[in-house]
Amino acid sequence: MxxxxxxxxxxxxxxxxxxLDPRTKILLVVVYIVALFQAEGWIGYALVTLVTLLCTALSxxxxxxxxxxxxxxxxxxxLTALLNIxxxxxTPIRPGWIVTWEGLARAVQMMLRIVLLISGTFLxxxxxxxIALTDGLELxxxxxxxxxxxxxxxTIMMSMALRFIPTLISETDKIMSAQKARGxxxxxxxxxxxxxxxxxxxxxxxxxxxxRADELAVAMESRCYHGGEGRTRMKQLRMERRDCIAxxxxxxxxxLMIALKSxxx
Amino acid sequence: xxxxxxxxxxxxxxAGTPFEQTAIKDVSLRIPQGQFAAVIGHTGSGKSTFIxxxxxxxxxxxxxxxxxxxxxxxxxFSRRDVKWxxxxxxxxxEYQLFEETVYRDIAFGPANxxxxxxxxxxxxxxxxxxxxxEEALFERSPLELSGGQKRRIAIAGVIAMRPEILILDEPxxxxxxxxxxQILENIRNYREKSGATVLIVSHSMDDxxxxxxxxxxxxxxxxxxxxxxxxxxxxxxxxxxIGLSIPKAAQLACALKKQGVPLPDGIFTHERLLRELLAVxxxxxx
Numbered sequence: 001m002x003x004x005x006x007x008x009x010x011x012x013x014x015x016x017x018x019x020l021d022p023r024t025k026i027l028l029v030v031v032y033i034v035a036l037f038q039a040e041g042w043i044g045y046a047l048v049t050l051v052t053l054l055c056t057a058l059s060x061x062x063x064x065x066x067x068x069x070x071x072x073x074x075x076x077x078x079l080t081a082l083l084n085i086x087x088x089x090x091t092p093i094r095p096g097w098i099v100t101w102e103g104l105a106r107a108v109q110m111m112l113r114i115v116l117l118i119s120g121t122f123l124x125x126x127x128x129x130x131i132a133l134t135d136g137l138e139l140x141x142x143x144x145x146x147x148x149x150x151x152x153x154x155t156i157m158m159s160m161a162l163r164f165i166p167t168l169i170s171e172t173d174k175i176m177s178a179q180k181a182r183g184x185x186x187x188x189x190x191x192x193x194x195x196x197x198x199x200x201x202x203x204x205x206x207x208x209x210x211x212r213a214d215e216l217a218v219a220m221e222s223r224c225y226h227g228g229e230g231r232t233r234m235k236q237l238r239m240e241r242r243d244c245i246a247x248x249x250x251x252x253x254x255x256l257m258i259a260l261k262s263x264x265x
Numbered sequence: 266x267x268x269x270x271x272x273x274x275x276x277x278x279x280a281g282t283p284f285e286q287t288a289i290k291d292v293s294l295r296i297p298q299g300q301f302a303a304v305i306g307h308t309g310s311g312k313s314t315f316i317x318x319x320x321x322x323x324x325x326x327x328x329x330x331x332x333x334x335x336x337x338x339x340x341x342f343s344r345r346d347v348k349w350x351x352x353x354x355x356x357x358x359e360y361q362l363f364e365e366t367v368y369r370d371i372a373f374g375p376a377n378x379x380x381x382x383x384x385x386x387x388x389x390x391x392x393x394x395x396x397x398x399e400e401a402l403f404e405r406s407p408l409e410l411s412g413g414q415k416r417r418i419a420i421a422g423v424i425a426m427r428p429e430i431l432i433l434d435e436p437x438x439x440x441x442x443x444x445x446x447q448i449l450e451n452i453r454n455y456r457e458k459s460g461a462t463v464l465i466v467s468h469s470m471d472d473x474x475x476x477x478x479x480x481x482x483x484x485x486x487x488x489x490x491x492x493x494x495x496x497x498x499x500x501x502x503x504x505x506x507i508g509l510s511i512p513k514a515a516q517l518a519c520a521l522k523k524q525g526v527p528l529p530d531g532i533f534t535h536e537r538l539l540r541e542l543l544a545v546x547x548x549x550x551x
Contacts, residue, residue, distance in 0.1 A: 174355065174360075175360065175361055177317065177322050177355065178355045178358065178360075178361040179361060180322055180348070181320060181322060181348055181352070181353040181354075181355065181423070182348070182361075182373055182374040182377060182422060182423065182426070183345070183348050183349065183374055183377030183378060183426070184373075184377060185345070185377065199363065200361075200363045200373070201363075203363035204360050204361055204362065204363050207360075207408060208360055
């Protein structure tokens with residue numbers, strides 16, 4: 001059951017989207033998010049949806065995997081929709097009702113906005129390996145090193161955290177099975193009882209996580225890891241022509257969205 | 266009485282996704298009460314998946330598991346109750362210890378059974394005695410003990426439920442030879458005193474040859490061989506094909522026979538080999 005979590009999952013592939021430089025993709029996601037928040041009116045949303053679908057198609061990620069990423073957020077999406085339906089003023093659907101046409105439209109647009117936001121960022125993690133992602137992030141944030149921000153340390157922490165998510169999940173699964181075999185009950189009882197029932201999972205999980213962290217630290221030190229100073233990379237990132245084209249297209253897209261917004265206003 | 270039967274047991278992980286994987290298929294076995302059986306097989310052959318079906322931790326994709334003729338998956342309650350009857354010790358069980366004291370950790374299983382305080386106390390002491398955990402350790406934290414001690418405490422935690430069927434997944438993995446011997450001795454001891462069925466998953470052919478009455482060989486999710494150690498270990502080449510070997514004593518006996526030493530067939534344990542070699546030596550002297 002825990003294996004269904006798709007957070008940070010990477011689907012290897014060899015499409016244009018996969019081959020783009022991670023820096024390009026990170027920048028494009030930022031551009032995409034800014035553009036998404038410029039969307040005003042149906043034409044704007046249609047355009048963003050179209051672009052998202054196009055990118056998904058280019059990356060050959062199946063729509064089903066995309067929806068899987070959205071699923072954990074369904075509750076928040078539904079709540080947003082509900083609030084928008086009931087709290088938007090305008091012309092009621094029927095005289096005397098609280099629900100307005102404007103509210104319905106806003107609800108749909110808000111839902112679309114969240115789904116697109118998630119899909120766009122998931123497209124990044126689906127098509128970029130965690131290592132490439134953190135490498136790209138480190139290079140992009142490099143200028144901050146001048147301000148004494150520990151960029152390298154932050155990115156290596158991030159890549160390690162990502163690396164250990166699947167390990168910890170399988171570990172949790174194992175401990176849970178073992179405690180279930182000793183008759184532990186996680187599914188019934190009051191809330192406090194169930195919270196208490198988690199203790200037999202959390203204690204061994206923490207113990208092993210600390211042990212693992214310790215071992216990893218020793219392993220890194222014994223391979224002479226000493227931070228980012230003077231460290232070279234196995235894979236040198238290089239901007240190609242396709243990255244330029246992608247960035248230009250992204251820029252045009254953003255400009256278009258801003259233009260659309262000012263037209264609407 | 267506790268007899269466990271599986272009927273055409275199949276299990277598929279992540280069914281309906283691109284990651285779909287059949288772990289076991291059509292496993293039909295009958296393990297009678299009191300038997301000491303061993304399950305061997307290559308990594309990923311479905312052994313661990315199989316044993317997790319026997320106490321309803323995993324539900325079969327198709328097929329049934331019967332305990333004394335009754336389907337253990339028939340409802341929620343039978344799925345829970347079967348865990349008292351079929352005790353499962355996982356691989357590296359020391360990672361499941363969590364309580365503040367050794368005593369309370371061993372008592373976790375019986376406490377989940379909602380037994381009375383005295384009954385729990387009796388079972389904890391009994392289980393500790395079976396596994397050689399001294400009562401002096403009861404108030405210590407399990408996390409500060411040695412690997413071998415932790416492992417024995419974890420096994421005691423399962424034995425304290427007095428299971429009629431005890432299943433152990435590689436109980437000796439990662440222990441030193443003395444620790445291995447002690448754990449196996451504890452298990453044998455429990456079986457003798459309680460009459461429980463014991464099912465052990467192992468990679469050590471030497472241990473399996475010495476302890477088990479029956480060997481079940483798994484290969485790619487199916488039962489490839491099933492019989493007494495004598496029957497299974499005579500198929501050395503077939504075992505080799507699925508990535509397994511015969512016990513060291515059997516290998517040595519085989520090599521000696523090729524050199525012309527007159528040894529009988531069916532030698533699988535060090536003890537037997539030693540006896541036969543002594544007999545051969547005496548024969549020459551006479």
